[in-house]
Amino acid sequence: MRTQKVDPENVDLKLFETFSKLGYDGASMQLLAKATGLKKASLYHRFPDGKKEMAQHALSIVEEWIQQNIVSVSANKNIKPEARLKKVIASIDELYNGGANNCLLRTLTVGTDADAFKENVNSCFNLLADGFADIAIDLGLSPEAAEQQARFINLLIQGSLVLAGATSDKNYFKNSLAKIPALLAA
């Protein structure tokens, strides 16, 4: 196996960023090639099933990110739940660049091939909710209340990103993140 001349992790990042910003239909192969620094044919070498595979790969990157930065952290009983919550909120702040970035889970649910991504998008939202619910339970909420609040946090984040993007006012996002601790208090 030859050495890859372009760093795979950077390719991953650029695919994620481009699909997040432009959605599936808006992210053309030309733009993806320019963003990654690879020619189109090279992208097809890495992703033989084409653009759909690239978007699915971007989704899988998000799923791994959620596992590592939300689910694993949320389940770590060695850390106080308050501290875990602070960590996952900081991670989400970073993921969305303080509210400046779109969410891939949202942008991939609109377009001609939205159905192809729905299952994986749904499972990402479930993972996120599971993470928040884990912390909420350790903070003293009932499992039912924890799940309900965790789902509401997903809603707050998505709504704030839509409004922040549409109005260029990141405060929607910042304010929503700030509300989370109170929502999970017993």
Add this chain to the structure above:
Amino acid sequence: MRTQKVDPENVDLKLFETFSKLGYDGASMQLLAKATGLKKASLYHRFPDGKKEMAQHALSIVEEWIQQNIVSVSANKNIKPEARLKKVIASIDELYNGGANNCLLRTLTVGTDADAFKENVNSCFNLLADGFADIAIDLGLSPEAAEQQARFINLLIQGSLVLAGATSDKNYFKNSLAKIPALLAA
């Protein structure tokens, strides 16, 4: 002027629906033609500036809808604010088909030509917020609190539509609508 063989209002509706569902990049001229029942060339006759004008037109339809169903109703002092609120919530429920439909204001903010629609999308969100704030003030909230809650309602609606769409669970939307009255109580 010859008679238009295809009802303009139905064309408007289909443009709105198609752009809402698929976004700007996903709504191809072919699909728009099929949806409206007009051939591509006929669509260009009605919208000489092409697809961008069609999307802007769909946006303007939404803006008019908001004026008529939210802003005007919210400002109508002849009706009790509680009743006005009920009406506008019912209208929003209808607009989004109980949470089954995407929001055009959201889908047009993602894609290669998102910048072209940002200003009008922003003004639609402002109109919506103004409507809710109007009612909130009449319900006894301070102007500052009214504006803050009205913006939060926009966020709730958008977030709930994203989650409802991604998970096929309309309860996200229904529950968010149900929360609105309490949010505007003095």
Add this chain to the structure above:
DNA sequence: GTCTATAGCTAGATAGAC
């Protein structure tokens, strides 16, 4: 005002040299 036909281009995808 609507249509058929088509121009001109870009899309996603592939072949084969290196």
Add this chain to the structure above:
DNA sequence: GTCTATCTAGCTATAGAC
């Protein structure tokens, strides 16, 4: 593994008959 060159199909948009 990456590239140039290219294919076909789809895209937006236009010309011109009716």
